[in-house]
Amino acid sequence: MGILQYTNDGVFDPNAISVTVGSSPIEVAATIGMTPDEMHRNAATAQKKLRELSEVLNKVSPRFGSGRIAFAWLRSEPLSGFGGLTAMQLLKRGKIEELLDFIDSVDAGVHA
Template sequence: MTAAFQDDIRENEIIAPRRLAERLRFSMAHLARVARLDRKAMTLYPSAPTVQIKLEEIARVITRAAELAGEEGKAVIWFKHQPLSGVGKTAAELVANGDIDIVMEDLDRMAAGVYS
């Protein structure tokens, strides 16, 4: 399941912004905001290291959440709509603010069976 997600968002060994946006049901502009990238740079230079690092962060969150939820669709819904307990922001909002560590720590707590 998560391997299929990773395969589907890749094109020529890189994460394709358009494919990731489609899987998340985001516009390209929204994906750029969440990834903290310039939309034009993301589109014109998708293989740039900065672009790939930011897109990989999002892919890593979705993959980890899908492993825990058992389904990619649930992981995407969680990423977009479910505020993290004690934080009051969604994972997408936190990633957009540069707080991916908070999201990954929350996922680690969930994996350890700690639900707050």
């Protein structure tokens, strides 16, 4: 299914993401650094951040075997080379390109 599992009616949907990762829409919003109210007030920013979150989850979910485990990794696992920051912290800081490059390098066997 891929990245489409995180969407509904052509937009990235926190409810669809929450079902896939076994969490709540409130947790999904917190993961991207927004409240549900902020997501409604600033839909363009929310869509950008939800897209970035979906890209990361789509890349790492096959590695972990489930969206739930991928979501837990994203929120809690310190990443080498980023001073112990988690993927979630990198997303919140707008470091999506660096994070995706890191994931690609891990997949290529560069980082252990």
